[in-house]
Amino acid sequence: MMENQDYLDIKGRVINIQRYCGEDGPGTRTTVFVKGCSLRCKWCSNPESIKPKPELDFNKKVCKGAAECGICLKEPFPQGAFYVPDGEDDLVVPNWDLANSCTEELASLCPTGAIGMFGKVMTAREVLDEVLKDESMYRNTGGGVTISGGECLLQPDFTAAILRGAQESGIHTAIETAGNVPWEFMEKVLQYVNLMLHDNKLMNPERHKKWTGVDNKRILENFQKAYQTFPHVEFITRTPLIPGINANEEHIRAVLEFIKPYKNVIDYELLPYHRFGLGKYEFLGKVYELKDFTSPTPEMLKQFRAMIDDAFGRTTV
């Protein structure tokens, strides 16, 4: 037991704490999604995690309409921020450009909860308390806690504090990162990490910039430094596989070549592009820019996974 846990007083921005996850590391895990990302990937399925500050969301399914409620149609809400469009019902919809100026305090005036905020400020201690609820499950399944995002390394002190607390309780720790942060941020967190899951979205710098907003020079440098500086940390690299963007043999080969010299990179996973986050774009009043892309076919996945198995000396099933 730690004598001094003042470091857990640090605050951070959290979107969601999800228990019983099976995707983000070994065993059954709790995944903490933090808010704020330093990339703008056009295929992002977690748009609520992009902006660092809490932001408005609107759930039209619980709105009771102008006649029964209508609070958001009057002051103190900004004029025009919410309105009733022509139609059969009198349900309210937001004008996102005007409604986004609503504060958390203003949003709380909505009696139905239709107007809410994505993201809340929590202390590392509060997060850890949630994580520790499933301590026995982690031990039974070999699971632990994963900090995901957004980009968890944008809040390095907060992320490090949660992971440090978890490790001091004997819990396996993992992070998911895209790596676009100053090296100092990554270094600070990796001290408390058992497993780092990280993306290799595109290996070509220009194409990386086109699809994510920045080139990959610093990202790749960070990963190489991480492999070398933290030999006891395990790394799994991942590619969100999107036909037309990176679902090709050339990319898979380039990633395999990149990780080849490092024994602590234990696997390369492919994440088939999916569109499950699309509904959330509407929830947030954002525009999804990649709407005409399709998921990779099973045959495509099988072919690329066979390449990876071959590189790792495994037999493809």
Add this chain to the structure above:
Amino acid sequence: MNTKKRVAIALGAGYTPGINSIIMGVAISAHNMGWEVVGIRDGFEGLLFPEKYPNKGLIDLSPDSINKLNPLGSDAMGTAASVDPFNVRTTNEYGMIEEEDMSDTLLANLKKENIDGVIAIMMGRGLSILHKLNLKGMKSVCIPRTIENDMAATSVAFGFNTSLSFSIEMLDRARQAAISSKKIGVVEVLGSQAGWLALQSGIAVLADAVVMPEFPCDVKALAAHLKTKITPEHPHAIVVVAEGSTFTNLPGTTKIDNDDIKKALSPLANEDDSEFVIDKSGKAAKVLSMALQQLLADEVYPLVLGPWSRGGDATAVDRQLGLAYGAASAKAFEQEKFSTMAAFVGSHIEFVSLIEVLNKARTVKADNGFLNVARALGIYTGA
């Protein structure tokens, strides 16, 4: 009293044919009042990042340069993908991407360039952005432009006639193809929330049915109507569908429950992964043609006009409208009718309060005259 002013023209996101005619209308009218007119490059980008552009992000719209403009085109000022100075994507000192509120920079640079106000050619979200800038003290008059004609208060927005003319031409061609191949063509036209383009073009080409966002389409009822139209002597049909249309009574649809997968991959995911959510352009034609195919013996095929309708040269009507909107807006600026939008009402142009129109859409009502025309011609509308 006529005080000399310096006015800037700003152009919202998206392409509409013939914008140059609006620019000419504003500039010539303003020059006649002794004012100076400039254009802001690429939406507001020219004044947000003046260092990236020649002439500090401004375009000379003097009488000499105006004389060289082609009134059919839209190439005078450039466009931006987004015209939201409240959310400008930038890279911070740590090399990370973030959105920055640069509205104060825009207002400061307007002042620095001695620009008294802005005549903004906008649609959609652009109206809300303009309203926010007005609240911060910017003087503006808005000119409506949308090829879907769905902006409230005005009976005709700039760009609609050009798109309508093109759609009619394409539908005529689709009809010829349907006749020669003895098939049913389902042609998707633009119109995410209003069916004006579908309705008016459908009437013009004597389509067999028109489907609009305002009236959810009962697919089985539509199929029953088409069966009455398709005969051995008339073995073809044309259905015009607006892209924002919705459908009821779709045959053979099933829902796959994959909530657990969704939550694992994307927390808080709340909607289906289906074609109804994703492929906006072409979705309506695809869904409707597949549904009709299951209900009809004849072959049904989808066609999508989509973005083709946004290009080309302006029609005579839009050329006149552009000049009229431009000239009237310069006059409104002189009369200090700020925070307003030009609207074509009856046979003249009025200026309506921007806040009164920005959350409204001009949609096809059940008692609209065009619907009566369609009914009289035997065109199915479902209304």
